[in-house]
Amino acid sequence: MRKPPRILDAQTIAKTRLFHVEQMDLEFSNGVIVQYERLKGSSRGAVLAVPMLDADTVLLIREYAAGVQRYELALPKGRIEPGEDLLEAANRELAEEVGYAARKLRHITSLTVAPGYLSHTTHVVLAEDLYPSKSIGDEPEEIEVVPWRLSRLGELLECEDCTEARSIAALFMVRELLRDDN
Amino acid sequence: MRKPPRILDAQTIAKTRLFHVEQMDLEFSNGVIVQYERLKGSSRGAVLAVPMLDADTVLLIREYAAGVQRYELALPKGRIEPGEDLLEAANRELAEEVGYAARKLRHITSLTVAPGYLSHTTHVVLAEDLYPSKSIGDEPEEIEVVPWRLSRLGELLECEDCTEARSIAALFMVRELLRDDN
Numbered sequence: 001m002r003k004p005p006r007i008l009d010a011q012t013i014a015k016t017r018l019f020h021v022e023q024m025d026l027e028f029s030n031g032v033i034v035q036y037e038r039l040k041g042s043s044r045g046a047v048l049a050v051p052m053l054d055a056d057t058v059l060l061i062r063e064y065a066a067g068v069q070r071y072e073l074a075l076p077k078g079r080i081e082p083g084e085d086l087l088e089a090a091n092r093e094l095a096e097e098v099g100y101a102a103r104k105l106r107h108i109t110s111l112t113v114a115p116g117y118l119s120h121t122t123h124v125v126l127a128e129d130l131y132p133s134k135s136i137g138d139e140p141e142e143i144e145v146v147p148w149r150l151s152r153l154g155e156l157l158e159c160e161d162c163t164e165a166r167s168i169a170a171l172f173m174v175r176e177l178l179r180d181d182n
Numbered sequence: 183m184r185k186p187p188r189i190l191d192a193q194t195i196a197k198t199r200l201f202h203v204e205q206m207d208l209e210f211s212n213g214v215i216v217q218y219e220r221l222k223g224s225s226r227g228a229v230l231a232v233p234m235l236d237a238d239t240v241l242l243i244r245e246y247a248a249g250v251q252r253y254e255l256a257l258p259k260g261r262i263e264p265g266e267d268l269l270e271a272a273n274r275e276l277a278e279e280v281g282y283a284a285r286k287l288r289h290i291t292s293l294t295v296a297p298g299y300l301s302h303t304t305h306v307v308l309a310e311d312l313y314p315s316k317s318i319g320d321e322p323e324e325i326e327v328v329p330w331r332l333s334r335l336g337e338l339l340e341c342e343d344c345t346e347a348r349s350i351a352a353l354f355m356v357r358e359l360l361r362d363d364n
Contacts, residue, residue: 002253002326005246014196016203018219018299021196024248032322036248037200039221062184065297066206066218070186072297109339111347114295114302115247115254117200122347140214144184157291157355165293165304165347172354173339 003029013037041120044080048111048166049090050174051076051098051127055182056151058171059098059130062144062161073146073159074167077122078137090125096137098145102127109173111166124170126177150175185211195219223302226262230293230348231272232356233258233280233309237364238333240353241280241312244326244343255328255341256349259304260319272307278319280327284309291355293348306352308359332357 005026014021020040027033051059058075065072076097080089087105095101106126113120148156153171156162187208196203202222209215233241240257247254258279262271269287277283288308295302330338335353338344 002244004252005322007251014198014201014203016196016205016219019196019201019203019221021198021201023198026246026248026322028246028323030323034322037198038249039201063298064187064208064210065294066208067220067300067302068294068297069189069301071184072294074297110345111350112247112250112254112345113347114300115250115256115346116245118249118296119251120249120296121345140187140208140216141210141212154358163292163294163303164297165295165351168293168351169347169354172351176336 005029008033037117039118039120041118042079044082045086045110045121045123046077046079047086047090047093047123047125048075048077048170049094049125049127050170051094051100051102051130052174052178053130053147055178056149057147058150058174059100060146060148061097062146063097063139064141071161072164073162074164075170077166086123087125090127092135093137094127095133095135097139097143099132099134100130101133103129103131108177111169113166122166124166124173126174150178187211190215219299221300221302223300224261226264227268227292227303227305228259228261229268229272229275229305229307230257230259230352231276231307231309232352233276233282233284233312234356234360235312235329237360238331239329240332240356241282242328242330243279244328245279245321246323253343254346255344256346257352259348268305269307272309274317276309277315277317279321279325281314281316282312283315285311285313290359293351295348304348306348306355308356332360
């Protein structure tokens with residue numbers, strides 16, 4: 001394994017309510033020095049839940065996505081709050097966004113979003129044995145819940161509003177995992 | 183389909199070499215007004231190439247990822263430059279990062295990274311019929327090229343340095359597409 005670059009300098013160059021931009025001077029093992037910028041995310045990270053209503057039916061949500069300024073069909077996700085572990089965070093997001101909680105939760109992988117310039121990590125949690133449990137989150141409007149069959153994943157990927165890479169990766173991984181389980 | 187929120191106000195609140203933070207006041211169709219922040223990416227977007235050396239072997243790269251401060255194993259990608267179309271951009275990135283160009287290129291899907299707060303879109307390009315073609319990009323050190331068999335995708339996902347959601351989603355999608363082709 002290659003020796004990672006040495007961080008010669010790192011400083012915050014912009015900070016807003018949501019974003020924290022850090023500028024870094026890095027020296028690679030060959031002596032080349034480059035200036036990089038990255039966004040620092042929460043060190044706790046985020047969770048993405050894959051709620052299975054039954055062995056084939058996953059519950060997606062259609063929610064307004066301010067980054068791309070349209071509604072997006074994807075898995076429920078959100079930040080881990082202080083004091084929560086990642087399974088607790090997944091179950092809270094589920095109750096807020098989907099109206100269910102899960103008796104069986106397992107962390108199946110952790111994904112990065114854009115590791116070249118974001119520090120963010122998203123932990124993928126498979127949620128099974130669901131039961132109705134609704135709590136109020138900070139959503140500005142009611143979220144539409146869309147059941148979808150994993151056996152029809154190909155059709156989902158043809159929907160114009162289903163584009164989010166973490167959700168797509170997680171759906172494929174869960175489909176494989178559940179096949180292996182059975 | 184729900185009516186998307188009305189943008190009451192949008193302004194730049196931070197701008198660095200790489201990042202452009204926009205603050206927006208949005209009024210949802212139920213009258214609720216919320217303030218959002220998002221990152222604006224290049225309107226041209228980025229490309230992610232899936233270079234197939236043969237029907238089962240994809241060429242990955244292991245490159246330093248400043249966002250997470252470690253080497254990451256993923257598909258080659260980069261921004262679309264002014265005047266390029268997305269297939270040209272994919273072929274240029276391939277030559278710079280992998281040392282190949284492709285005679286056969288097709289756009290198979292477009293992914294978003296974090297649509298809740300990033301405007302970024304990444305176009306996935308399947309690259310086949312490769313031939314050696316090396317050009318010099320802006321990389322600070324030589325990039326390690328790692329051939330991997332799609333038939334062993336499960337083992338790849340167990341590697342600690344393979345976490346990038348767009349690459350994982352694209353590999354699953356290409357594996358399905360190539361199965362359907364044959």
